Amino acid sequence: MIYAQILAGGKGTRMGNVPMPKQFLLLADKPILIHTIEKFTLESRFDAILVVCPVDWISHTEDLIKKYITDDRVRIVTGGSDRNETLMSGIAYIQKQYGIHDDDVVVTHDAVRPFITQRIINDNIEAVLTHKAVDTVVPAIDTIVRGTDKQVIDIPVRSEMYQGQTPQSFHIQTLIDSYQALSTTQKETLSDSCKICSLAGQSISLVLGENYNFKITTPFDLRVASALVEERS
Numbered sequence: 001m002i003y004a005q006i007l008a009g010g011k012g013t014r015m016g017n018v019p020m021p022k023q024f025l026l027l028a029d030k031p032i033l034i035h036t037i038e039k040f041t042l043e044s045r046f047d048a049i050l051v052v053c054p055v056d057w058i059s060h061t062e063d064l065i066k067k068y069i070t071d072d073r074v075r076i077v078t079g080g081s082d083r084n085e086t087l088m089s090g091i092a093y094i095q096k097q098y099g100i101h102d103d104d105v106v107v108t109h110d111a112v113r114p115f116i117t118q119r120i121i122n123d124n125i126e127a128v129l130t131h132k133a134v135d136t137v138v139p140a141i142d143t144i145v146r147g148t149d150k151q152v153i154d155i156p157v158r159s160e161m162y163q164g165q166t167p168q169s170f171h172i173q174t175l176i177d178s179y180q181a182l183s184t185t186q187k188e189t190l191s192d193s194c195k196i197c198s199l200a201g202q203s204i205s206l207v208l209g210e211n212y213n214f215k216i217t218t219p220f221d222l223r224v225a226s227a228l229v230e231e232r233s
């Protein structure tokens with residue numbers, strides 16, 4: 001089976017003083033989350049599309065799905081306390097509802113990256129059918145500096161640096177085994193999901209993303225996203 005999992009379980013604290021988690025904020029005429037779900041419903045190879053959201057926002061998400069989405073592959077699941085707990089909540093749902101088979105894969109995506117393209121989704125599906133883990137990345141535009149809040153530690157060669165986006169896609173059993181092998185300390189250091197597998201020694205295949213596939217994190221990002229939608233309308 002090929003699953004999609006849209007990670008919509010966050011609080012959006014960096015969006016500042018807003019009445020709801022940022023994935024539910026309007027982008028032009030509909031919520032950011034709906035823009036993203038619509039991109040995934042265009043891909044017929046998904047057997048189910050999981051939307052994993054905060055427990056307090058389940059009924060709100062159900063109302064949005066009823067209003068905007070007609071695809072019966074969409075399933076709403078309760079998220080977790082951090083991004084990877086949300087990811088694994090979705091995996092637990094798959095285990096419970098469908099069981100896990102050795103050829104099962106999942107394409108996981110941030111709900112707040114609404115400008116994802118069918119090409120990026122397709123490339124993730126193609127890659128994850130032959131690799132255990134897949135990361136969507138774009139070449140670093142700015143030089144990456146590694147450091148503390150006071151001191152530069154390293155300035156890696158920019159041509160070897162990428163910025164991670166999503167989707168991040170996985171052979172499901174490999175993801176489960178890799179996550180179960182993590183220590184609590186390791187889990188606390190993670191800001192993405194591919195590192196779960198790299199810590200377990202798995203190689204990660206790269207898919208090229210696009211700068212348009214940016215994550216809406218701050219009020220500035222929302223203004224940019226609104227301008228992009230305006231420009232395309």
Ligand SMILES: Nc1ccn([C@@H]2O[C@H](COP(=O)(O)OP(=O)(O)OP(=O)(O)O)[C@@H](O)[C@H]2O)c(=O)n1
Pocket residue numbers: 007008009010011012013014015021023052079080081082083084086087109110111112113215216217
């Ligand atoms: N417990 C969490 C935390 C994050 N996410 C999702 O992971 C994606 C990327 O995370 P981020 O931009 O950090 O979202 P938030 O954690 O909501 O934002 P912040 O860090 O500003 O609170 C978002 O779609 C967010 O909804 C999630 O599903 N479950």
Ligand SMILES: O=P(O)(O)OC[C@@H](O)[C@@H](O)[C@@H](O)CO
Pocket residue numbers: 083110163164165166191192193215217
């Ligand atoms: O939850 P945060 O927004 O802090 O981080 C999420 C990002 O790491 C994720 O969207 C990709 O960048 C993964 O590489």
